[in-house]
Amino acid sequence: MDYYGEKIGSLIEELASLPGIGIKSAQRLAFHIVNMPKEKAHALAAAITDARDNVHYCRECYTLTDRDICPICANDKRNHRQIMVVENVRDLAAYEKTGEYEGVYHVLHGAISPMLGIGPEDIKLKELMQRLQSEVDEVIIATNSGLEGETTAMYISRLIKPTGIKVTRIASGIPVGGDLENTDEVTLKRALDARTEI
């Protein structure tokens, strides 16, 4: 790539190392960046270092935040006795967007996956159990509904049961607006099993 010169070459290389960005997208982005107004390019670079240097885990729920305690955990109006367990920060955001959940969260940063060699000690499970020392009414397990998510849900459920704290799992079923025709058999079966009277 030395027909681009060293500076563009190394920018392309850095961009291409990001997930989901191939060499062509990296080239397009690099040329966009060198043609950007200078202050825009500097703002992008500053946002990267600023986020990397100042973002860490919330001391309570382990979401990513630039404060000591994240805005959700610091909010007195939220129900701190109800904890929703999610695999990652994007899942937390997905539930926050609904505006329907008033409890707090616990971010595992992963799911148990024997195939990938990820065990219970590799995710924030010990930290969850520590939080349960204080008064908690309910733990809602909102891990994904794939193999890893289900394994993790089962594991957590068995871990918490002896403490007497209520453990629930978000329902799986047909997504709203989804077609039965395009829904996989496992989901169809689950939706049938979990049917409710109307």
Next chain:
Amino acid sequence: MDYYGEKIGSLIEELASLPGIGIKSAQRLAFHIVNMPKEKAHALAAAITDARDNVHYCRECYTLTDRDICPICANDKRNHRQIMVVENVRDLAAYEKTGEYEGVYHVLHGAISPMLGIGPEDIKLKELMQRLQSEVDEVIIATNSGLEGETTAMYISRLIKPTGIKVTRIASGIPVGGDLENTDEVTLKRALDARTEI
């Protein structure tokens, strides 16, 4: 997006303003970046500012370079009497990758497009005509084969004809409506070999 906190929020915003990066990709990238080793994140930021601050047009051919004159124009072994006119730097790179072209380039940074309001004065055409004051044997027009590219090719051809310099157009073989950037090297080479005078 304030459940992510300000730092991640502004990083997501900056990333989402890049072309081809939607809000979901921006989120994924942002979380990747805050989890990167610190030196990797800083290297990415540095590559951005470094490229933006130090990359400019080559004084000769108007490609992007971090030197005064780009490595191609500075290369005495290239044929400086043969100039290939391309729309952008990615197209130059596409021909360089073939390893088949030994002349030099001229990067227009665009194509004439009455629809988008881009006229001959908005691309590096005046600069091309200035280069033709020195001794040039042939101008190879390698603009894309879409409407804008063909319009630009015709315009340049008519402009240069009176000077007596040979003007050629790369052959079709490149699918009509396609971009040079996404064309395989064999097709690019064939198109070069079969160029015709226009």
